[in-house]
Amino acid sequence: xxxxxxxxxxxxxxxxxxxxxxxxxxxxxxxxxxxxxxxxxxxxxxxxxxxxxxxxxxxxxxxxxxxxxxxxxxxxxxxxxxxxxxxxxxxxxxxxxxxxxxxxxxxxxxxxxxxxxxxxxxxxxxxxxxxxxxxxxxxxxxxxxxxxxxxxxxxxxxxxxxxxxxxxxxxxxxxxxxxxxxxxxxxx
Numbered sequence: 407x408x409x410x411x412x413x414x415x416x417x418x419x420x421x422x423x424x425x426x427x428x429x430x431x432x433x434x435x436x437x438x439x440x441x442x443x444x445x446x447x448x449x450x451x452x453x454x455x456x457x458x459x460x461x462x463x464x465x466x467x468x469x470x471x472x473x474x475x476x477x478x479x480x481x482x483x484x485x486x487x488x489x490x491x492x493x494x495x496x497x498x499x500x501x502x503x504x505x506x507x508x509x510x511x512x513x514x515x516x517x518x519x520x521x522x523x524x525x526x527x528x529x530x531x532x533x534x535x536x537x538x539x540x541x542x543x544x545x546x547x548x549x550x551x552x553x554x555x556x557x558x559x560x561x562x563x564x565x566x567x568x569x570x571x572x573x574x575x576x577x578x579x580x581x582x583x584x585x586x587x588x589x590x591x592x593x594x
Contacts (some may be wrong), residue, residue, distance in 0.1 A: 411585045413441035418480040420447045420472070420501060420524075424490025427456030427463035428570045429518050433484050436577040442584070445469040445480075449498055457488050472500045477507040482584045487519020487539060487569075496527035506530065509563075516565040516580040518572070522546055525564075535559055536566040 417437050421430050430446070437444050448454050448468040456463035477483075483505065485492070495501045506528040508515050517525055522538040523545065525531050532550030536559050543553040557572045558565065558579045565583050567576035 409439065410441035411581065412437060415442045415481045415584060416479060417442045417444045417482045417484060417584070418447045418475060418477070418504075419444060419484040419486065420495065420504065421454060421466070421486050421488075421491055422448050422450075422494050423455040424488045424494065425454060425456055425466070425486050426488035426491070426519055426570060427458055427466070428573060429486035429488065429521075430456065430466060432570075432573045433486065433516065433518075433577055433580060436581060437484070437584075440581050440585070442482075445475065447472055447475045447504075449494070449501065457490075472498065472504055475504065477504050477511070480508075480513070482513055483508045483515045484580070485515065485517040485521035485524055487517075487521045489520055492520045492523040496524045502527050512563065514563040514565065514583045514586075516576070516583070518567040518576055519569055522551075522566065530564070534564055535561045536564060537568050538566060539568060 434444050446469045449472055451471050453465040453467055456466050509530045519539045522542055526549045535552040537554055537556050546553045558567045558575045565579050
């Protein structure tokens with residue numbers, strides 16, 4: 407990975423309690439090593455509870471609340487998984503609107519594990535090929551996506567992966583896609 411390939415880029419990682427810890431901390435570390443400025447954005451201020459599968463992990467500092475964050479201030483978006491995290495996020499209209507705005511503006515988005523639940527709520531999966539934690543495949547297909555079982559999938563500016571084991575490939579593709587200056591638009 408090239409250092410500073412993302413210098414000047416701002417990236418939002420949107421997460422809340424129940425986030426799969428490695429799916430937040432590893433992409434954040436990779437983005438910062440590539441020169442990006444990264445904010446953890448959440449529903450509430452303070453700290454969120456990370457998880458290591460079913461076990462409690464660390465408390466992770468929130469940089470901005472969803473009420474404080476403006477999607478126009480960010481070039482890219484990362485959505486980590488965990489079971490509770492995206493389920494809570496997709497129930498918050500402000501989060502859904504924040505996520506949707508990245509797709510409306512053609513800004514690349516990376517999502518891993520259970521995070522595509524939030525993408526479904528934002529209306530961002532129809533007509534796209536993507537992957538996720540296997541239990542989401544029916545939800546994604548019902549929302550109009552083409553689900554595949556691959557370590558990482560890039561489709562129309564959306565980078566997706568299945569689980570923490572895919573993080574090295576996910577982070578590599580995420581950095582590559584985020585470093586491109588192109589914008590993409592999907593015909594409605």
